[in-house]
Amino acid sequence: QKEVEQDPGPLSVPEGAIVSLNCTYSNSAFQYFMWYRQYSRKGPELLMYTYSSGNKEDGRFTAQVDKSSKYISLFIRDSQPSDSATYLCAMSDSGGSNYKLTFGKGTLLTVNP
Amino acid sequence: DVKVTQSSRYLVKRTGEKVFLECVQDMDHENMFWYRQDPGLGLRLIYFSYDVKMKEKGDIPEGYSVSREKKERFSLILESASTNQTSMYLCASSFGDGRTEAFFGQGTRLTVV
Numbered sequence: 001q002k003e004v005e006q007d008p009g010p011l012s013v014p015e016g017a018i019v020s021l022n023c024t025y026s027n028s029a030f031q032y033f034m035w036y037r038q039y040s041r042k043g044p045e046l047l048m049y050t051y052s053s054g055n056k057e058d059g060r061f062t063a064q065v066d067k068s069s070k071y072i073s074l075f076i077r078d079s080q081p082s083d084s085a086t087y088l089c090a091m092s093d094s095g096g097s098n099y100k101l102t103f104g105k106g107t108l109l110t111v112n113p
Numbered sequence: 114d115v116k117v118t119q120s121s122r123y124l125v126k127r128t129g130e131k132v133f134l135e136c137v138q139d140m141d142h143e144n145m146f147w148y149r150q151d152p153g154l155g156l157r158l159i160y161f162s163y164d165v166k167m168k169e170k171g172d173i174p175e176g177y178s179v180s181r182e183k184k185e186r187f188s189l190i191l192e193s194a195s196t197n198q199t200s201m202y203l204c205a206s207s208f209g210d211g212r213t214e215a216f217f218g219q220g221t222r223l224t225v226v
Contacts, residue, residue, distance in 0.1 A: 032213045032214070034213075034214055034215075036217075041201075041220070041222065042219055042220060043117075043119075043203050043217035043218050043219045043220045044156075044203070044217045045217070046214055046215075046216060046217075049214045088155075088156070090215075092213040099144045099161070099163065099207055099209065099213055100158070100161070101213065101215055103155055103156045104155070105153070105154075105155035106155065
């Protein structure tokens with residue numbers, strides 16, 4: 001079983017839709033969770049950073065962490081064509097090597113106008 | 114804003130050449146990383162550095178070396194470039210104080226012919 005699983009998509013939605021992106025993981029030591037957005041031929045850009053379980057909201061984006069289920073989600077409300085990108089989840093533990101991130105392989109999202 | 118700058122966006126090199134990829138960050142981060150990103154394989158860690166002159170191998174260090182002579186600069190060296198090193202190379206940096214979120218550069222698309 002891979003440490004982090006992420007559905008690669010592609011996911012295609014109409015403008016204005018609510019988008020749900022998800023990752024599951026197997027390492028119960030993971031405590032820090034991130035979502036990155038990566039436009040084609042560009043570097044990943046940090047969108048959300050959360051610690052442990054719970055929700056975090058930033059504008060149209062909400063990150064959820066359910067540690068009991070080892071499941072994290074990113075919700076995008078009122079999706080826009082400019083949200084079209086690959087979304088990567090990443091996580092790290094709280095041990096001595098917590099600077100090392102484990103990434104999902106990314107979900108390709110297209111928002112159609 | 115955190116700025117991680119990679120010296121080139123696109124590079125074309127010949128097989129057997131020694132290739133240098135440079136990365137500079139302006140946030141006084143302790144940790145710096147080099148990843149490569151390939152379709153279907155996601156982000157793979159090549160090397161990371163947690164202090165000046167300190168380095169550790171990542172998951173795929175073969176054929177690569179690194180240098181960190183100054184805190185803000187981290188170089189990736191391909192000793193003898195091969196076609197299977199054609200890839201997108203991403204530099205990242207992060208704080209060394211328990212915060213684990215990493216900030217990426219814009220990427221270097223390297224083609225070895």
